[in-house]
Amino acid sequence: MDTVTPPVDYEDLIKEDRVHGSLYTDTAVFEDELERIWYRGWVYVGHESEIRQPGDYCTKKIGLQEIIMARDEDGEIHLLHNRCSHRGNKVAASERGNANFFRCPYHGWTFKNSGELTGAPYRSGYDESFRKQDHGLGRVSRVASYREFVFGSLSEQGMDLREHLGEKGMEAIDGLLALSPEDDIELTAGWLKHRVRANWKMLVENEVDGYHPKFVHQSLFKVSSSQITDVASDKASSVVRDLGRGHTELDFRPEYRQMGKRLAWCGAREDSLPDYVSAMEEWHGKERAHELLVDGPPHVMIFPNLFIAETDVFVIEPHSAGETVQYQTPVFFKGAPDLNWRLLRQAEATIGPAGLLLADDAEMFERNQRGVQEKSPEWLVLRRGLERERTEDGCTIGNLTDETGQRAIWHHYKELMTRD
């Protein structure tokens, strides 16, 4: 007997101040998300610095799709499905490398790193109706970069990348690059890969959660002189902001400006990075450099998967309704070797599976993932700060510990899951 599973009713499950637990556990929701978010809109794939030289490639994912990000001999970037057009084998076996051609190990079919099939062995087995141009590697429909952040979309239609990011999303990325005295960054430190038994949306929501640090990271604050407590307390003047298009941020600048100290954002004394500071003054001019060095980097979650975590970048990779992998790397700012050394040291300490900070966030996600399967209550309460939201420069903002960010993410999510 055929049973038709009714489609998920997202209107029913997502309200202004609460969302239903099944959104994190239902496999039908996960399948819908693949089609409507991961394979339709723009998804962050990789950074151009990861494939600097012609021939460089690395393997990434878009949703569950395994994608090769490759730079061809003309310097152009291609996003190709890692799947031999013949009978489905993997043409790129390593996570990264340099190769002008990919040769399938199964029957030797060979592809240029721009995707074209150059040859299938024993050509006499195919007649003239077999045309090489019909059998290239699958291409991700649209590829676009913003300031060397490479995004892909499996859909041929839709808004362009700049529209997806919006003014605020682009400003966030610009703000990160502005902290380099060469206006450029590299994501070349390698990636820590943290497997978390939780739904990807829990990670997205947590990236802009200003409510949790004092509780989740208490154990670290007690034993080290971390400044997070200053900027992340309920008394702080920091805010959470809806940037539109599902993107959200925590903005610590009001607090940093009150403190008025340069480099507070990387826990350094004002005088401890003189080379970096003078390079910044050289590039930006003294006044602008001072502003930037006080303000620090952005803390922005670009929906659905790119988190600019101030001096780190995280990429969220969904595996199943109950499993996610988060990739994490420190940012290297070009022209700032002294800063970068410090950021690498900090990243080692705080992020990754053994991270003094991140391990405890992951623990929260995993406990949450089990908790949302309880039959009572069924809803997650997202009403914090609802009554005190306000608009500033066209964006909704809330106090740092408010759930303005989560509400913005769910509002955008609902739109994606219910539109045609």
Added chain:
Amino acid sequence: MSVDRRQIEEFVYQEARLQDEGRYDEWDALWTEDAHYWVPANGDDTDPDRQISIINDNRKRIATRVNQLMTGERHSQVPPSRMRRLISNIEIEEDGNEEVKVGSNFILIESRSHSMTTWAGRTVHTLRQEGGTLKLARKKVILVNNSEALPTMSFLI
């Protein structure tokens, strides 16, 4: 170094037991001042000054890590993982005047209420005599899966 193989093995086994049993301050006391505790990521011999590591602790950070665990509030270790590691394939890699380098393999079974995880790899301990006691100067842990996605690893590996 005038230390026999048996003493070296005992040190390695004892270090493992202190970690398994969450005896953090006793484990902390094993280290020299110039301690280096290193778990590379994405390979066995990456450059820790240019590439991110899973753990890359100096003496100060080892102390922070231990102190954090000792607060009893590190949520990923509340309750603490129950663990036992098996050590074998012990080989003296280098025996110098001041230091001895010992390689060994391990399998570690980690039990938590919702998971049981197997960890495995090779450890290289660099031991030094200080005031008649063997101390730990360097420890490098090469996990077999250090290029793959790892679950939370907030216990002492």
